[in-house]
Amino acid sequence: MNEQRWIVVPAAGIGERMGGHTPKQYMMLGGSSILQITLSQLLQVPNVEGIVVVLSADDSLWPTVNAGNDRRVHTTIGGQTRAESVSAGLTFVLSQCNPDTWVFVHDAARPLIQLSDVQRLSDAVYNSGAMGGILATPVQDTLKQASEYYGIERTVNRAELWQAQTPQLFRAGELANAMNKAIEEDKKTAEALDHQISNDNQPAPLTDEASAMERQGHEPLLVEALQPNFKITRPVDLTIANALLGAQRS
Numbered sequence: 001m002n003e004q005r006w007i008v009v010p011a012a013g014i015g016e017r018m019g020g021h022t023p024k025q026y027m028m029l030g031g032s033s034i035l036q037i038t039l040s041q042l043l044q045v046p047n048v049e050g051i052v053v054v055l056s057a058d059d060s061l062w063p064t065v066n067a068g069n070d071r072r073v074h075t076t077i078g079g080q081t082r083a084e085s086v087s088a089g090l091t092f093v094l095s096q097c098n099p100d101t102w103v104f105v106h107d108a109a110r111p112l113i114q115l116s117d118v119q120r121l122s123d124a125v126y127n128s129g130a131m132g133g134i135l136a137t138p139v140q141d142t143l144k145q146a147s148e149y150y151g152i153e154r155t156v157n158r159a160e161l162w163q164a165q166t167p168q169l170f171r172a173g174e175l176a177n178a179m180n181k182a183i184e185e186d187k188k189t190a191e192a193l194d195h196q197i198s199n200d201n202q203p204a205p206l207t208d209e210a211s212a213m214e215r216q217g218h219e220p221l222l223v224e225a226l227q228p229n230f231k232i233t234r235p236v237d238l239t240i241a242n243a244l245l246g247a248q249r250s
Contacts, residue, residue, distance in 0.1 A: 003102055004049040005122075006172065007042050008089035011035055011108035012056040012078030017233055024232060025108040026061045030245045034232060037111035037245070039067035045104075045118050052092045053108075054078040054085040083183050083206050090176040099173025105209050106167040107231055112244055114227040118167060124223045125169055132170035133221030134210050135229065136162040162222050165229050168209040170220070178212040185215070 015024030025035040032040075035053075042051055050072050055062055057077050067073060076092045078085030086105055093103055102122075106113065117135055125133040143156035186206055206212060210220045228244050230237065 004047050004097070005045070005102045005104060006049055006093045006097065007045070007051045007104045007106060007167070008054065008086055008093065009035075009038065009042070009051060009106055009108050010054045010078060010082050010085040010089065012054050012059070012085045013082065014056075015109065015233070018235060023056075023059075023061070026064070027232075027238065029111060029232075029238060029241055030249070033061075033065060034111050035108050036065050036067055038106070038108055038113070039065065039070075039073065041111065041113050041115070042104075042106060043067060043070055043072065044115055048072060049101075050074055050093070050096060052076055052089045054089045081183075083179060083186070083212075086209060087176065087179045087183060090172055090179065093172050094176060097172065099171065099176075101172045102169060103172040103175065104167035104169050105175075109232040110166055110229055111232070112228050112230070112241060112248075113167070114229070117225045117227050117229065120226070121167060121169055121223045125221055128221055130221040131174070131218050132168070132210075132213060133223050134168040134208070135165040135225040136222045137165065137225055138162055164208050164210060165225055165231075166208070168220070170209065170213060175209055175213065178216045178218075179206075179209065182206045182212040182215055 011025045013023065018024040018027065026033045029037055039051065051074065053073060053075050055075050055077060062068060062075065074092065076088050078088050090103065093101065121133055121135050139158040139161040143158050143161065145153045145156055147153045213220055232238060232241055
């Protein structure tokens with residue numbers, strides 16, 4: 001795929017599970033912030049026209065990220081949820097290019113992303129003619145469904161289950177429309193729950209971009225990530241990421 005691409009990086013969250021007062025995207029990893037490492041990797045992706053980093057309105061640490069000095073890096077203000085921040089990033093992208101432009105969405109807290117996996121995702125989507133796709137890994141561990149009190153209710157068949165990662169790749173216009181519709185659906189669902197109106201047919205939570213596309217009847221392509229690409233969520237993840245980053249650099 002040699003078309004121009006954009007990348008949206010939602011970075012407006014605070015990472016509550018990491019603890020501390022510093023948002024996790026600004027925590028240090030191998031001498032640089034997580035966000036700096038992530039952007040440095042993404043700036044090497046071929047044919048990237050621009051990267052939109054979505055920040056919180058009160059972000060005071062962004063000026064410390066040297067990658068922000070690259071002319072291709074832009075910023076915009078996000079919302080209270082990840083979905084709203086991605087939507088804001090897509091709005092910026094669509095102000096700069098046409099709706100058919102391909103856009104990656106990548107978590108700020110996945111600094112270990114490798115160009116080889118990004119290229120595999122691009123090639124797989126292009127060669128298959130799919131409307132979009134995501135990096136993911138097949139589930140390897142045995143999965144258990146828990147009861148209300150954390151007893152095991154049953155073992156879940158993992159044969160067809162995958163763990164979603166990022167980047168996720170779609171056409172900007174299609175993804176923006178799907179995200180906006182899903183956000184409105186979730187707001188209505190939340191209002192119904194506030195009024196204690198249950199709905200057995202309510203959609204699955206909007207936890208990634210593929211979820212929004214699935215709600216519109218699409219089947220995004222699953223492309224296996226061959227390199228470590230986990231999301232830094234807990235303090236122990238920093239330790240693991242430091243070790244892997246050191247191994248990559250050496």
